[in-house]
Amino acid sequence: MPTYLTELQCCECGHTAPADSRANLCSECGASYLVQYDLAAAAKTLSKSDWAARPPRLWRYRELLPIVDPANELDLGEGGTPTTPLPTLAKSLGVEELWLKDEGLNPTGTFKDRGAATGAARAAELGETDLAMPTAGNAGSAWAAYCARAGLMLHVAMPADTPKVNMAECLAYGAQLYLVNGLISDAGALIGAACAAHGWYDVSTLKEPYRVEGKKTMGIEIAEQFDYQLPDVILYPTGGGVGLIGLWKAFNELEALGWIGSERPRLVSVQAEGCAPVVRAFEAGADSCEFFDNAATGAAGLRVPRPFADRLVMRILKETEGTAVAVSEQQIAAAVAELAACEGHYICPEGAAAVAALPLLRESGWLRSSDRVVILNTGTALKYVDAIDLTGVPVLDPGSALAPQA
Numbered sequence: 001m002p003t004y005l006t007e008l009q010c011c012e013c014g015h016t017a018p019a020d021s022r023a024n025l026c027s028e029c030g031a032s033y034l035v036q037y038d039l040a041a042a043a044k045t046l047s048k049s050d051w052a053a054r055p056p057r058l059w060r061y062r063e064l065l066p067i068v069d070p071a072n073e074l075d076l077g078e079g080g081t082p083t084t085p086l087p088t089l090a091k092s093l094g095v096e097e098l099w100l101k102d103e104g105l106n107p108t109g110t111f112k113d114r115g116a117a118t119g120a121a122r123a124a125e126l127g128e129t130d131l132a133m134p135t136a137g138n139a140g141s142a143w144a145a146y147c148a149r150a151g152l153m154l155h156v157a158m159p160a161d162t163p164k165v166n167m168a169e170c171l172a173y174g175a176q177l178y179l180v181n182g183l184i185s186d187a188g189a190l191i192g193a194a195c196a197a198h199g200w201y202d203v204s205t206l207k208e209p210y211r212v213e214g215k216k217t218m219g220i221e222i223a224e225q226f227d228y229q230l231p232d233v234i235l236y237p238t239g240g241g242v243g244l245i246g247l248w249k250a251f252n253e254l255e256a257l258g259w260i261g262s263e264r265p266r267l268v269s270v271q272a273e274g275c276a277p278v279v280r281a282f283e284a285g286a287d288s289c290e291f292f293d294n295a296a297t298g299a300a301g302l303r304v305p306r307p308f309a310d311r312l313v314m315r316i317l318k319e320t321e322g323t324a325v326a327v328s329e330q331q332i333a334a335a336v337a338e339l340a341a342c343e344g345h346y347i348c349p350e351g352a353a354a355v356a357a358l359p360l361l362r363e364s365g366w367l368r369s370s371d372r373v374v375i376l377n378t379g380t381a382l383k384y385v386d387a388i389d390l391t392g393v394p395v396l397d398p399g400s401a402l403a404p405q406a
């Protein structure tokens with residue numbers, strides 16, 4: 001068997017559960033389970049070159065992924081995204097090395113594909129037929145695609161003001177789509193009740209253990225791409241925090257394999273001012289988040305008023321000596337424009353939030369000029385075409401003169 005999967009373990013109380021049947025939350029305390037592997041055994045047989053010899057995709061890390069039979073892996077070409085330098089921005093910020101890991105190149109245009117690949121594959125392997133989830137948009141698109149490939153039915157609920165492209169994708173992939181007049185938290189309550197009523201598998205963020213495993217591969221890839229010399233800082237636009245948890249878990253597992261030491265990148269949670277529960281909690285020195293009332297931001301993926309695994313997210317920020325920063329809608333829009341015009345990367349507003357946090361962290365002195373910094377761009381701007389403003393773009397009749405614009 002390719003995987004070293006052993007069991008599930010609660011991230012709060014340590015309670016363990018078998019990994020061979022449906023699992024949602026810890027039966028003792030209600031927190032999230034995380035997937036465990038026999039890393040001591042893996043350390044004896046697995047080598048970096050085993051991974052390096054395979055195609056540069058998510059499933060190259062199958063020993064540390066939760067699929068027992070490789071025939072159940074769902075491969076739409078996810079993972080293996082490039083990490084490329086941003087020289088112009090690095091210069092203007094005065095930092096030595098600045099890199100963009102571009103998750104916009106995944107099959108449905110965001111990093112959500114990674115979690116959907118492992119989550120849907122494992123659900124199918126365990127014999128599930130109907131999955132259900134609330135989404136801010138992109139996770140719904142990703143899970144709809146991977147469920148289509150796996151032959152699973154996905155019931156997905158999203159706020160009615162979610163970008164239309166997400167709705168289009170869910171419909172195209174054959175998911176059952178529900179639009180909710182409310183936030184993702186309202187959609188989550190509806191899905192929870194529907195799962196109880198109909199027996200569907202609730203695959204909400206951190207309410208099933210296998211999505212984090214796919215997200216974890218971003219951390220493994222960063223390690224590989226930097227030849228196992230981890231960067232100093234990674235900025236991550238945070239909604240539910242799955243990516244942050246995935247990065248942290250990846251580095252812990254690589255350390256257990258003996259492939260990296262105990263040093264960690266300082267992880268930065270970036271949020272929008274209009275929905276910043278993690279930033280508020282971090283600034284207050286709290287170990288959990290309060291519900292963020294009237295959450296509002298155009299960065300749809302960041303509109304999560306209270307992350308489900310808030311305690312773990314807060315622990316990770318402290319443990320890695322990281323921080324949390326909120327940016328305004330104007331700063332996000334300016335960062336989208338700047339990165340496109342100066343570096344040729346047209347990135348999603350969530351990723352742009354991380355870019356916008358950089359000058360704030362430089363001004364405060366938190367970010368040092370000697371730091372090697374990675375920005376996790378979680379998706380492509382092309383998922384957000386609804387929001388494009390064409391004011392001022394000339395519309396010409398055929399045959400009229402085309403004058404240069406000021």
Ligand SMILES: Cc1ncc(COP(=O)(O)O)c(C=O)c1O
Nearest residue numbers: 138239240241242243301350378
């Ligand atoms: C593009 C994008 N970036 C970031 C996030 C936040 O991800 P997480 O909930 O894992 O923190 C989302 C979530 O919907 C997203 O779609």
Ligand SMILES: [Zn+2]
Nearest residue numbers: 010013026029
């Ligand atoms: Zn527990």
